[in-house]
Amino acid sequence: MSDGDPPLRLLSLPNTPRRNIIQCMEHIDQFALSLVSNRSKELVKSIDIKCHAINIKVNIIISIRIQFPRDTIECSFDDYQRSVDNPSPTNIKSKVSLGNEGGFVHNKPEYRFEEWLNHALELYHQSELDRVSIFTPLPDMKSFRKTFNK
Numbered sequence: 001m002s003d004g005d006p007p008l009r010l011l012s013l014p015n016t017p018r019r020n021i022i023q024c025m026e027h028i029d030q031f032a033l034s035l036v037s038n039r040s041k042e043l044v045k046s047i048d049i050k051c052h053a054i055n056i057k058v059n060i061i062i063s064i065r066i067q068f069p070r071d072t073i074e075c076s077f078d079d080y081q082r083s084v085d086n087p088s089p090t091n092i093k094s095k096v097s098l099g100n101e102g103g104f105v106h107n108k109p110e111y112r113f114e115e116w117l118n119h120a121l122e123l124y125h126q127s128e129l130d131r132v133s134i135f136t137p138l139p140d141m142k143s144f145r146k147t148f149n150k
Contacts, residue, residue: 011039023047028098031066031073034123035106045123053130054120058144060136062113064120071099075116114147 010018010033022030022044034044053067063076075094094116097103108115121127138144 011043018043019047026098027066027068027071027073028096028103031096031123032104032106034119035108041119041123045125049124051124051126054124054126055131055133056117056129058132058134058136058138062138064117066120066124073098075120077113077116117147 010021013021022033025033027049030044030047030049034041051066051068053065055065055067057063057065061076061078063074066073066075073096075096077094093105093107095103095105111119117129121129
């Protein structure tokens, strides 16, 4: 493709070529596509991507780590639970990165931390987290516990 070519309308392609294109994408690009719309999230889910583990790390920055055989996607949230007054704010920004490589910053206005976590679990067909590591206590641990179903 050159600069003058029209963009590829991925969601307009027939099902088989569309799925083949998504299967060839990097994990971070698949994750980014899943954030665009419900339709694109369902499309990414349909190619049945498996990850080894989904973990949460609570330190100065809280993060969701999605581990694959050769790389890891990290969604980090530095504005999560800044105070007891607002333990789970909406519209939090996530810095999404792949290992030590670059990434992108994204926010979904309706998403709280819980929705980011549920998005990752649903996308990779996981029913639960593998590990939660807490190195720094959060201002409101009771609210943080409500993030988890069990």
